[in-house]
Amino acid sequence: MPLASVVSDLTRKKAEAEILLSEIQKKEKGVGNALLCTVLKSSIVLVLYNTVESTMYSVLEILHEKCQAKHFNELSDCQKEIFALMHFGKNGSKRYKENIELTISGELKFPSFESYSDGEKIFSGNLDARRINKILAVYGVRYSVDKAYGRSFLEVKTLRNKLAHGECSFSMACRNKLVTDIESMSGHIFTGLNNIVMHLNGHIRAMA
Template identity: 30%
Template sequence: MLNKQNTVAFSHDFSDLRERFEMQRDSIEKYFEFLNSIVTNVKTFKILKSTVFLLLYNLVESTVSNSLYLIHWSISEKNIRYDQLSHCLQKSYMEYFLKNQGFKNVNEIQKKKLIDFFDQYFRLEKHIVQFSYGNFVSISGNIDNKKVNEIGEIYGFKMDRGRREEELLFVKEMRNSLGHGNISFSECSKDIVIGELFRIKNEVVGYLECYLNTIENYINERRYLVCLDGE
């Protein structure tokens, strides 16, 4: 079953996910309006600018986390069987299952035998998949375009390659440097002008809007099913 500690108070409708994203995005826009109008000393302004990286990364991680929760809920709510999952999700689910059953240090020959056995067993028993995204994929503090692509390989979706991704990586790195105490808030943005922050914000928000469109199509078209995955 879905792990309650990883769930969010969703209405289980994609419109709720998009509404949450838009609320967080609008809060960031308000913060930028505040930055653009405030008159303060240089040190305080640097600290306020650095806070942007925390706000943007929180938007990134919450958007991805909430979207994965919705994917898992969609699968669990419909009582999807193992043999109905797309091929990439069957493979990912098998890895998840073996790990949770304690088969972590087996060699490749043993692993193949286990996979063959449980694959047949799940198909014969019409095994219903119930799995929490929190235990299925790790995302905390680690979301950039590379990670999104890795998640896409697990679930079977692809992002638009035309979307710029350097800013997403930069935001993650700045957030982690601040969070781990590797750099101070006053140092973090000392060489970044407000106009550059606006550009970074717009690129990250644009990337996430593209991501949400991808996930919406994935869920609505039920791309997690084997008969629709095109494999």
């Protein structure tokens, strides 16, 4: 999946979120729509968090594909650590000799993101700006989500988890939030994600 498709996907999801926001604004002008509007606001929170996870999955998948095309000696130190963890750590400890020989011959490749994430819990309902920064650092990517957007990433993650774990109902999660609050949150999430994708695009190009 090229990064251009990730950008395209982000653009589409942003448009979908804006449609939802527009509908809420229309409904709020009517009488007796308070409950519906609150539920819709909570639904947007889920859309935003799912967008964060799906975007990060896609960009890391592309990064892994790029690394898979390289011999072990061509990988960065951080990438070599991931390689070693996958093939010589807990997942490959019973095949040391074979894996060493396959690494030397170049037959053993950098793991796909799918196989790597099966063994290592990269993320699952815990993605906020701080976690994203830590994940990128594991790959040797120097990047920090803009602090101006960090609060929105944290709030979306927190609200999503309350909804997912049944701690809060859809009618309660965003009852004290204005449409403008949700709009601001949405804008921060999509701008923040787009910035991450653009930075990773430069990082991946530099790997060539």
